[in-house]
Amino acid sequence: MKIDHIAIAVNDVESAAKQYQQALGVDNVVFETVESEGVKLAILKLENGRIELMEPTRDDSPIRKFLDKKGEGLHHMALATDNIENEFQRMEGCGVQFLGKIRNGSEGTKITFIHPKSLSGVLAELCSHPKSH
Template sequence: MKLGRLNHIGVVVPDMDQAVAFWRDVMGATSFHEADVPQDGLHIIFVDTPTHSTSSGQAHSGMDGTQMELIQPLNEETAVSAFLAKNPAGGQHHVCFEVPDIEAARAEFEAQGKRVLGPTRIGAHGTPIFFVHPKDMGGILTEILETPKEGH
């Protein structure tokens, strides 16, 4: 398995309005995108991270296109609600890496004995995803996402 691009870092938040205000007012974010997942009971806002210019004026960022995913549960029955119950202030929930072929990636993780959590499904970016158990990923819940196509 080759490491793909870091797509986003998922952060669970207890109050979406406060979280957006933090990323806008403290961190200077200017680009936000809502992508709710009602079937999973989640309210999601993606925060785009900016690129930076070098002294020569060229855009430079080691993670162009990376986002912060702000996640708020809509009800008490979600896995994110359980995370928030244990971490009332919220916090980092997962990291997400892209792969070109979700089925091949899943097969490779499973062949390595990694515990894939649940079926492959459509995520907030509108592309297929699955999660790999943190105990099999160095203690980090890891989302694997098929690289979004144009328009997603």
């Protein structure tokens, strides 16, 4: 397993992407909307991982609830695995609690979220990229 990305909740993904691009010297930003999660993403690819800026696209989005409660800031860290199904079963067997089942995320990735209670108060995403990624 490795750290895949850090996700940051923002009110305006276009504006935040410009800030991050300038501050980090990143040229390549990919924008994507994930309707099932109710978010618009700006994905900044760094040498050793990614930063995902997330803006809610609807009022029932978990990101809208996060922003209303806590404001902009760090939302979760993502951990990548080659086999999310096996890792999900292994972690459940260790008592790790998940927030839902495995589902589709951005760029064809399979995702699920680990309940913060299982990782000392930190929300974590478990993800598995398509083999061509």
